[in-house]
Amino acid sequence: MEKQPRLLCSQLSVGGRVCDVTLSSSFLSWREVVDSSKKRTAANVYGPLKAAGSHCVPVCEIIAIQETEEDCPSTNVGKWQKVPQNPAGSNQHAFTVSYVERTLKHRWRCSEVTLHCPDRKLCLQWVQAIREQLALLTIRPKRLLVYINPHGGKQRGKRIYEQKVAPIFSRASITTDVIVTERANHARDHLKTEADLKKYDGVVCVGGDGMFSEIMHGLISRTQCDSGVDQSCADETLIPCGLRIGIIPAGSTDCICYATVGCNDPVTSALHIVVGDSQPLDVCSVHQNNAFLRYSVSLLGYGFYGDVLMDSERKRWMGPARYDISGVKTFLSHRYYEGTISFLPADGSVGTPRDKIQCRSGCNICQLPSADKAVYKVEDKNKDVWQVIRGKFLAINAACMSCACPRSPKGLSPSAHLADGTADLILVRKCSRLDFLRHLLRHTNKNDQFDHPFVEVYRVRQFRFTPRYQETDSELDLREAEGSSSKHFFTQICREHQACSCAPTHSSWNCDGEILPHGAIQVSVQGEQKWSKNIPMGNSSSEVVQS
């Protein structure tokens, strides 16, 4: 900070106290002028950024600056503002700076400071100097297209946007076009075919994971369509999307927001959007026999999470509590599913799901250049060897990111990375209800949920799943050749599964909170050379860097 050349330096009055105020290209700081007759404490001389009497705000976290009208009602609070006396006896000219204040648990708030100047000329000079610095921050969005799902979560999307987010956007001089959706897939279809995307710097999603998924699908389809790329072809390289997506959490789980920002707070997300933060994300493409099905950025879950979602959709009217009711019901039903999973392991350079390294914005592994990753890949002898696992599973989960959410603050896979080109594949084999409960409860405390003999976790680049009932004759022959006759096999299921009426049990996939009824799927994490680097989220955080 000391090394930054000073752009402006004056003695101004803040809250009735005279301060040395300094603007550099990186910081705005103010420090109370200490009377030399008073004893100097270590705190006010060498203190941290916000020692008593000393404040420092990074320019990139200034939301707005405006000249303050003195002796007239404040535009923000609608009350008459008290003008503090400054020693020069002149208190007519002031400006107010709104800036990000970091509070507990990754939350951000918008704070304000009013600085009083001895004359109007100096006041205008300060306003202009700060505005010039803000104008250099070209990553900040100026025009946003906002989609609100009025029925997400507790149905508060519209209110959350109007009361908490719109005032922040307006203070930051961001213009918006707002669309309140009228039906499912309204936002997706609008983005796909109608929206004039050239007009915007980003898209904002007010809703949950399902709504985010809708918007992401709309943007990707539109970009591929405009570029003549066939999305249905599994080997086709996708064209990067030029627009960022910001998320204002107003859904039931809000895992994509929570895992990228560290909390599900609309004001925090709005402020991240304003300052232009972005976070690249891995995106999985899901196909069935070369036909494109969907993309996923958070959870792909078959068995337990697929069944919870399927059951909860019928209870939408309950709001977020539907997941608790369906969770208990699904847990008690204790269904297991038989099938084959094959996967292509990721190379070791991207860590392991149990290495306890938490991915944060600016994470080293996610920033590894693709060229370096390639070197590791060449050295890794197992890189193209598919591994095959057959068995009976209560849950098969693939997490492209941690999937942290208020219900599970560390997430389904606490060490999964946001943008490393891999997903963590978690296999929970058939076990007793008590064991499964122990495993589930570990998602809510500090214990390792993978430290069970019936749980396996792999970091993968691709995987395939085929439920037992969809396996081809040749796959079944292979199974028989391995020693289990199919007759014996079915007898075994009947013995082990009390509710069984000999009909094979089917689940569906939970794909970022949307039901995917297909059982057999092929999944590939799109490498950053494709487009994960280019769908930044407007609300990820630099704060997340601090682990």
Ligand SMILES: CCCCCCCCCCCCC/C=C/[C@@H](O)[C@H](COP(=O)(O)O)NC(C)=O
């Ligand atoms: C008996 C004790 C059980 C405690 C279990 C805690 C585990 C919680 C782990 C939750 C991981 C959720 C991953 C996120 C999924 C979202 O995409 C999806 C959809 O979210 P949305 O409703 O659109 O915000 N939500 C669910 C529950 O499937």
Ligand SMILES: Nc1ncnc2c1ncn2[C@@H]1O[C@H](COP(=O)(O)OP(=O)(O)O)[C@@H](O)[C@H]1O
């Ligand atoms: N106006 C609307 N009416 C009904 N459904 C909608 C509307 N807008 C979006 N949806 C759909 O609602 C579903 C859930 O949305 P989401 O915002 O994720 O809420 P939640 O987190 O409660 O599931 C998504 O599948 C989305 O496509």
Ligand SMILES: [Ca+2]
């Ligand atoms: Ca990942």
